[in-house]
Amino acid sequence: MKIEFNFAFLDENTKRMIRRGLLKAVAIPGYQVPFGSREMPLPYGWGTGGIQVTASVIGRDDCLKVIDQGADDTTNAVNIRSFFQKVTGVATTTSTARASLIQTRHRIPETPLRPGQIMVFQVPEPEPLRTLEASEQETRTLHAYQDYGLMHVKLYEDIARHGHIATSYDYPVMVNGRYLASPSPIPKFDNPKLHHSPALLLFGAGREKRLHAIPPWTRVESLAFDDHPFEVQGWEAPCSLCGSRDSYLDEIVTDNAGSRLYVCSDTDYCTSRREEA
Amino acid sequence: MRSDTILEVRQLSHLYANGQGCRQIDLDLYPGEVLCLVGESGSGKSTLLDTLAGRRVPQSGSLRFRDRQGTFHDLIHGDTATRRQLARREWGHVFQNPRDGLRMNVSAGANISERLMALGQRHYGHLRAQARDWLERVEIDPARLDDLPASFSGGMQQRLQIARNLVTAPSLVFMDEPTGGLDVSVQARFLDLVRRLVHEHGLAILMVTHDLGVARLLAHRTVVMQHGRIVESGLTDQILDDPQHAYTQLLVSSIVQA
Amino acid sequence: MYVAVKGGETAIGHAAQLLAHARRGDTALAELECRQLAGQLRHAVHRVMQEGSLFDETLAALALKQAAGDVVEAVFLLRAFRTTLPRLGSTRPIDTAAMRVRRRVSGTFKDIPGGQVLGPTADYTQRLLDPQLLQCGAAHSELPQADPLPNPLPSVLDTLGAEGLIEAELPPPGDPAPSDLTTQPLMFPADRPTRLQNLARGDEGFLLGLAYSTQRGYAENHPFAGEIRMGELELFLEVPELGFAVSLGEMTVTECQMINQFAGSASEPPQFTRGYGLAVGEAERKTMAMALVDRALRAQELGERITAPAQQAEFVLYHTDNVEASGFVQHLKLPHYVDFQAELSLLRTLRQEHETRQGDPA
Numbered sequence: 001m002k003i004e005f006n007f008a009f010l011d012e013n014t015k016r017m018i019r020r021g022l023l024k025a026v027a028i029p030g031y032q033v034p035f036g037s038r039e040m041p042l043p044y045g046w047g048t049g050g051i052q053v054t055a056s057v058i059g060r061d062d063c064l065k066v067i068d069q070g071a072d073d074t075t076n077a078v079n080i081r082s083f084f085q086k087v088t089g090v091a092t093t094t095s096t097a098r099a100s101l102i103q104t105r106h107r108i109p110e111t112p113l114r115p116g117q118i119m120v121f122q123v124p125e126p127e128p129l130r131t132l133e134a135s136e137q138e139t140r141t142l143h144a145y146q147d148y149g150l151m152h153v154k155l156y157e158d159i160a161r162h163g164h165i166a167t168s169y170d171y172p173v174m175v176n177g178r179y180l181a182s183p184s185p186i187p188k189f190d191n192p193k194l195h196h197s198p199a200l201l202l203f204g205a206g207r208e209k210r211l212h213a214i215p216p217w218t219r220v221e222s223l224a225f226d227d228h229p230f231e232v233q234g235w236e237a238p239c240s241l242c243g244s245r246d247s248y249l250d251e252i253v254t255d256n257a258g259s260r261l262y263v264c265s266d267t268d269y270c271t272s273r274r275e276e277a
Numbered sequence: 278m279r280s281d282t283i284l285e286v287r288q289l290s291h292l293y294a295n296g297q298g299c300r301q302i303d304l305d306l307y308p309g310e311v312l313c314l315v316g317e318s319g320s321g322k323s324t325l326l327d328t329l330a331g332r333r334v335p336q337s338g339s340l341r342f343r344d345r346q347g348t349f350h351d352l353i354h355g356d357t358a359t360r361r362q363l364a365r366r367e368w369g370h371v372f373q374n375p376r377d378g379l380r381m382n383v384s385a386g387a388n389i390s391e392r393l394m395a396l397g398q399r400h401y402g403h404l405r406a407q408a409r410d411w412l413e414r415v416e417i418d419p420a421r422l423d424d425l426p427a428s429f430s431g432g433m434q435q436r437l438q439i440a441r442n443l444v445t446a447p448s449l450v451f452m453d454e455p456t457g458g459l460d461v462s463v464q465a466r467f468l469d470l471v472r473r474l475v476h477e478h479g480l481a482i483l484m485v486t487h488d489l490g491v492a493r494l495l496a497h498r499t500v501v502m503q504h505g506r507i508v509e510s511g512l513t514d515q516i517l518d519d520p521q522h523a524y525t526q527l528l529v530s531s532i533v534q535a
Numbered sequence: 536m537y538v539a540v541k542g543g544e545t546a547i548g549h550a551a552q553l554l555a556h557a558r559r560g561d562t563a564l565a566e567l568e569c570r571q572l573a574g575q576l577r578h579a580v581h582r583v584m585q586e587g588s589l590f591d592e593t594l595a596a597l598a599l600k601q602a603a604g605d606v607v608e609a610v611f612l613l614r615a616f617r618t619t620l621p622r623l624g625s626t627r628p629i630d631t632a633a634m635r636v637r638r639r640v641s642g643t644f645k646d647i648p649g650g651q652v653l654g655p656t657a658d659y660t661q662r663l664l665d666p667q668l669l670q671c672g673a674a675h676s677e678l679p680q681a682d683p684l685p686n687p688l689p690s691v692l693d694t695l696g697a698e699g700l701i702e703a704e705l706p707p708p709g710d711p712a713p714s715d716l717t718t719q720p721l722m723f724p725a726d727r728p729t730r731l732q733n734l735a736r737g738d739e740g741f742l743l744g745l746a747y748s749t750q751r752g753y754a755e756n757h758p759f760a761g762e763i764r765m766g767e768l769e770l771f772l773e774v775p776e777l778g779f780a781v782s783l784g785e786m787t788v789t790e791c792q793m794i795n796q797f798a799g800s801a802s803e804p805p806q807f808t809r810g811y812g813l814a815v816g817e818a819e820r821k822t823m824a825m826a827l828v829d830r831a832l833r834a835q836e837l838g839e840r841i842t843a844p845a846q847q848a849e850f851v852l853y854h855t856d857n858v859e860a861s862g863f864v865q866h867l868k869l870p871h872y873v874d875f876q877a878e879l880s881l882l883r884t885l886r887q888e889h890e891t892r893q894g895d896p897a
Binding site: 003005006009010011014034035036037038039040041043044045046048068069070073074075076077078079082105106107124134135136137162163164166168169170185186187188189207209210233235248249250251265 | 546861876
């Protein structure tokens with residue numbers, strides 16, 4: 001018995017179905033489009049939504065980059081990249097600039113994206129209101145009537161309790177002034193990169209069976225109060241490897257005494273800065 | 278329809294499979310008046326309130342609301358988006374059980390601010406100032422601003438519901454047995470507060486109660502319901518002192534004895 | 536100087552090698568054959584087919600072997616393979632009255648037309664470990680002979696139906712084609728065909744727990760096992776080019792029909808209500824649990840108060856799927872250090888401010 005797979009694993013009809021969903025998502029920025037998510041050979045919660053989106057838009061001329069936590073060499077990124085090498089044979093790269101298609105989990109690269117690029121986000125929970133309202137019927141109604149007071153209740157309560165909005169990742173955004181959306185669990189540090197992005201941003205949630213999109217140059221606002229504006233994380237020290245002061249840093253524990261150092265989470269960015277230096 | 282009618286109800290029916298509910302209701306409500314719906318349980322008064330408040334869809338009849346700009350809205354055939362807008366801005370709803378009307382897991386301040394935020398207010402400091410002001414108006418210590426409603430007494434929770442609703446200055450408030458869970462002395466204080474707020478804000482209130490004593494203290498007009506129909510309506514004093522319908526006479530005599 | 540961690544690719548390769556070794560185990564022992572699994576561990580193979588939504592004993596046995604006996608992992612393997620299969624068409628609906636019955640029992644009537652047929656059940660065995668099975672080649676008992684059952688064998692519930700004592704089982708107005716949960720997303724409110732599809736491929740353990748909860752007071756079901764039957768059914772595919780239906784072969788199916796109490800309302804006379812369970816293969820525990828949960832999920836339709844988890848459609852249907860659940864629970868072991876870093880830095884800020892407020896800079 002020999003098992004053969006179609007280009008990019010999914011059959012052409014399924015890819016068409018997903019592309020139709022993506023077109024709708026692009027036409028209604030931030031709106032969650034239900035789609036007939038398929039069962040993939042990687043587990044739910046490990047990027048099946050992103051993988052299906054990538055599989056349905058990838059072509060033979062594409063150059064694919066896959067990152068997890070900003071790095072190309074994390075195990076899950078390696079696994080997803082090798083899946084696409086196996087089922088498509090397309091070129092892969094670790095360079096943000098060279099990639100035409102980037103699948104990511106939890107980060108947006110530091111190197112600015114350019115027009116024509118597509119960024120695919122893996123989304124565990126597409127519904128920003130879910131932790132506040134468990135019922136899907138109810139949250140769909142709230143979106144339909146743009147009834148978003150609940151989200152601000154959460155932010156208000158954060159400030160009342162902690163003095164700050166206590167959401168540090170998966171920070172909710174208002175897309176094109178209409179739909180409240182989840183940017184996927186990227187740190188809020190990356191939220192400003194969503195606003196007026198030159199690249200097409202596609203979001204796939206496989207387990208929850210939803211797609212959403214932020215088309216190029218779309219207005220994306222991170223929720224805030226007038227007197228508690230949106231702020232991103234910052235670090236006192238630069239990256240220990242490349243010296244960058246404007247990238248997102250990972251904290252590394254280097255010995256049992258608890259010594260720490262900080263390095264870029266975007267490994268491609270860090271490496272190319274060191275090569276240039 | 279009088280030009281100042283705020284809510285106009287004509288031949289409205291909502292019946293359940295078992296035949297209970299409310300049928301062929303005609304009713305008008307005017308600004309600044311308190312109207313009590315009385316009757317025993319199963320008389321259809323709560324179903325009527327829920328239907329008027331848009332929480333149940335009537336099978337027949339008409340229902341119109343006039344907003345503060347004087348525009349009439351058809352609440353049955355009009356679009357849902359408008360109705361939800363009205364519910365957020367122009368109406369309030371005070372429930373018998375504060376758990377149904379409050380968010381118990383967020384602070385009193387967040388409870389009061391929610392409607393303001395839904396209407397687009399985005400200044401945390403201003404929101405808090407308004408919430409604090411409303412706590413004072415409903416006689417809750419403003420120092421309790423960041424406390425959870427679960428730590429409040431029953432009477433305070435009902436007053437917090439009032440504050441949460443009135444913060445957007447609605448013109449019509451629905452109340453479903455708001456004093457039901459309160460003991461007598463707390464009830465009296467609550468009713469005093471409602472009376473004062475009606476006077477200060479020109480509110481119209483539609484209140485369901487099984488307690489004729491509450492109607493006597495608060496209501497300008499009273500409507501008596503039995504088996505889903507209105508059997509008698511008029512000025513409260515008239516209804517209670519000189520009931521015409523046999524069922525009303527029975528109701529009134531039962532509280533006189535009690 | 537610190538050097539960034541590399542080597543994900545090598546580590547993954549090594550893990551795969553270790554997995555293959557662990558799967559094969561002691562090479563002094565014979566390797567398992569898939570046909571042995573299908574032939575002698577039929578319950579495990581059937582469960583993989585049910586929850587994997589693919590009726591193929593060889594592939595299910597292969598999945599089970601590849602997963603080293605991990606049923607949920609085997610279901611996952613089968614589902615992922617299923618995605619790549621083209622859909623040729625849909626078979627005609629099956630009629631369980633036409634089943635070649637191997638087992639049929641009713642808890643509601645002492646005797647029924649055709650009789651109670653125990654079939655290959657462990658129900659009335661004493662659960663004592665059998666040391667004879669430690670050795671292979673134990674003596675084989677004779678296959679008992681029995682008279683063939685009448686065919687078709689109508690459902691026991693039909694006798695109640697004839698008296699009008701149980702609700703009629705009617706398709707919804709217009710008899711619309713049911714949605715297909717394997718190609719369309721689950722949406723709410725979900726109709727009964729959709730709910731039953733979801734339960735049929737749902738995790739047996741989850742359904743069992745939910746069903747049990749309805750018996751212990753979390754929902755009011757009052758069930759009786761009206762009839763449970765298991766046996767083989769022939770499947771037919773309508774081929775438009777040929778103009779007639781072609782037999783595709785036989786499939787083992789288990790069906791459970793529960794009879795439940797219902798007080799009736801002003802508009803409807805008191806009558807029994809139904810809960811339904813059906814799954815491929817031998818699946819008695821699964822279909823009984825499914826029938827209880829199906830009945831609980833009908834609460835809204837029957838005007839009952841919704842108070843228990845088993846009655847809440849979103850709660851139940853969103854959490855039945857063990858491939859989804861297993862993936863999402865286990866995704867927590869993936870690296871989350873970017874988000875964790877974000878939380879860490881927030882927490883440090885909050886702590887600093889707290890300490891400043893307390894006037895106690897520790």
